[in-house]
Amino acid sequence: MGKGKRSREQRAGKREEMKIRAAKQKRRSKIKKIIGVCVAAVAALGVAAIIVYNTVAATGYFLRNTVVMSTDNYKVDNAMFTYYLKNEYNSFVNQYSNYLSMYGLDTSVSLKKQKYGDSTWFDYFMTQTKDEVNDILLCVEQANAEGLTLSDEDKADIDEAIDAMKNYAESNNLTFSQYLSTAFDKGINEQDVRRAMEYSTIASKYYEKYSDSLEYTDADLQAYFDDNKPDFVKADYISHSFSASYDSDADDATIEKAKADAKAKADALAASKSVDEFKQKLTEYLTEEENAYREQNDEEPENTVDEAVAEQIEQDASTMNYPEEPAEGEEKDEVAEWMFADGRAVGNTYVKEPAEDATSFTYTAYIVTKAAYFDDYKTVNVRNILITFGDGEGETTKEQAQKKAQEILDKYNAGEKTEAAFEQLAKDNSEASNAETGGLIENLPNDTENNPEELISWCYDTARKAGDTTVVTAESSVHVVYFCGAGNTAWIASARTAKNREDCEAHVHGLADTYKVSSSDSKMKRVKA
Numbered sequence: 085m086g087k088g089k090r091s092r093e094q095r096a097g098k099r100e101e102m103k104i105r106a107a108k109q110k111r112r113s114k115i116k117k118i119i120g121v122c123v124a125a126v127a128a129l130g131v132a133a134i135i136v137y138n139t140v141a142a143t144g145y146f147l148r149n150t151v152v153m154s155t156d157n158y159k160v161d162n163a164m165f166t167y168y169l170k171n172e173y174n175s176f177v178n179q180y181s182n183y184l185s186m187y188g189l190d191t192s193v194s195l196k197k198q199k200y201g202d203s204t205w206f207d208y209f210m211t212q213t214k215d216e217v218n219d220i221l222l223c224v225e226q227a228n229a230e231g232l233t234l235s236d237e238d239k240a241d242i243d244e245a246i247d248a249m250k251n252y253a254e255s256n257n258l259t260f261s262q263y264l265s266t267a268f269d270k271g272i273n274e275q276d277v278r279r280a281m282e283y284s285t286i287a288s289k290y291y292e293k294y295s296d297s298l299e300y301t302d303a304d305l306q307a308y309f310d311d312n313k314p315d316f317v318k319a320d321y322i323s324h325s326f327s328a329s330y331d332s333d334a335d336d337a338t339i340e341k342a343k344a345d346a347k348a349k350a351d352a353l354a355a356s357k358s359v360d361e362f363k364q365k366l367t368e369y370l371t372e373e374e375n376a377y378r379e380q381n382d383e384e385p386e387n388t389v390d391e392a393v394a395e396q397i398e399q400d401a402s403t404m405n406y407p408e409e410p411a412e413g414e415e416k417d418e419v420a421e422w423m424f425a426d427g428r429a430v431g432n433t434y435v436k437e438p439a440e441d442a443t444s445f446t447y448t449a450y451i452v453t454k455a456a457y458f459d460d461y462k463t464v465n466v467r468n469i470l471i472t473f474g475d476g477e478g479e480t481t482k483e484q485a486q487k488k489a490q491e492i493l494d495k496y497n498a499g500e501k502t503e504a505a506f507e508q509l510a511k512d513n514s515e516a517s518n519a520e521t522g523g524l525i526e527n528l529p530n531d532t533e534n535n536p537e538e539l540i541s542w543c544y545d546t547a548r549k550a551g552d553t554t555v556v557t558a559e560s561s562v563h564v565v566y567f568c569g570a571g572n573t574a575w576i577a578s579a580r581t582a583k584n585r586e587d588c589e590a591h592v593h594g595l596a597d598t599y600k601v602s603s604s605d606s607k608m609k610r611v612k613a
Contacts, residue, residue: 234289317457318405322451354450428455431452463573510524
């Protein structure tokens with residue numbers, strides 16, 4: 085019974101009491117007692133309902149009985165969708181761990197409470213996961229049509245992945261159920277995880293089968309290169325900007341003088357006849373600027389003037405990709421147009437001036453240090469056994485990782501010392517996703533942005549020869565490496581990989597013409613995150 089109703093009855097009782105106080109006293113007491121019992125009964129029913137709901141929810145019943153995406157033969161419920169979404173989220177966090185604050189993502193706050201543009205971070209990850217699950221369902225339908233099934237090895241890989249989770253849970257003093265509840269949601273069980281992994285494995289199996297069936301001629305790859313120059317062609321340069329500096333209340337004459345001073349500095353730098361002269365002039369300017377800054381500030385700098393200047397010049401050096409065709413209504417990038425114009429050569433300079441309607445005034449001097457080029461060097465093929473380490477509780481330490489790596493290398497050296505032997509060691513020991521292929525990395529590019537610098541340095545040493553092995557320690561990983569030999573020319577390898585990926589994605593999306601995927605965003609939003 086509601087509080088308002090009880091209040092009205094109490095007020096009515098008061099009026100009745102004024103009329104026949106003595107006669108109704110006993111009856112009123114009885115009514116109050118009954119009202120109290122009713123209220124207690126209603127409250128008890130409410131608590132009982134909550135307890136029953138939470139108890140059932142904790143079993144994952146509602147998650148498993150809420151289908152969010154499906155095709156004719158397959159369905160993904162919220163238990164599986166939660167698994168996929170949390171994996172998408174964790175992958176993002178691991179990849180961009182150093183930039184999360186820049187993105188505005190706080191791992192300690194619910195994704196549903198964090199803004200991402202006009203929506204939330206939950207909406208972002210839900211969209212990514214929905215696209216992934218859509219492709220998985222299309223692939224498993226086609227795999228089923230072609231008779232692709234999980235092999236014993238596939239099932240063993242899934243068992244191994246689940247066992248790894250169990251071992252992690254045990255090392256952190258958690259039951260497997262507690263681990264799954266923490267990592268995903270209450271009620272998620274081993275069977276939910278297994279079903280999701282089985283779908284992913286079958287989908288990957290079909291995707292790889294189709295990918296391997298695609299073949300390209302040299303003409304195909306050249307045509308792809310020509311159509312996608314922004315992905316391959318680039319140029320190196322050094323640039324430095326000079327901004328007009330004046331007070332907010334400065335008059336026009338003062339502003340014009342500040343603009344002229346900034347332009348004069350940029351023009352003087354651009355008047356350099358060579359890259360060396362450009363660097364020398366820039367060094368002199370930055371040194372003067374750094375000394376002036378230090379004289380005006382009392383704080384003790386962490387580096388010398390020369391070190392600060394060298395760091396700034398390094399930051400001023402960059403690479404520019406061949407320009408994309410501007411979208412309708414957009415203007416072309418004037419610097420890119422200049423950088424990739426026919427006949428552009430090392431040592432050419434350019435000054436970019438502020439737009440006519442600019443409210444602040446910056447003049448930037450550019451010099452070409454390497455004219456338009458593409459990667460035509462030979463890549464390398466290696467086999468890699470990855471062992472990661474960290475400083476968190478329960479994680480492998482750097483020393484432990486190095487010890488294990490050395491033990492693996494010692495075992496290799498004590499055996500046949502063949503590539504086949506190393507391949508088996510990689511299958512048995514590597515933490516990388518390519519462990520099943522013996523840690524093979526074909527056409528490893530000379531790229532330190534996406535690969536450990538220590539690994540690339542060893543692999544691209546000019547003295548390297550087939551059969552060389554070593555242990556390489558990087559920032560958060562240790563690598564036991566086997567050098568197989570030279571791979572394809574870099575741009576050809578990149579073009580083949582990119583074209584294959586585009587063709588595979590187009591094929592998967594085309595499967596939607598054959599199989600209909602149904603989905604419910606409202607049900608997906610019930611996922612906790």
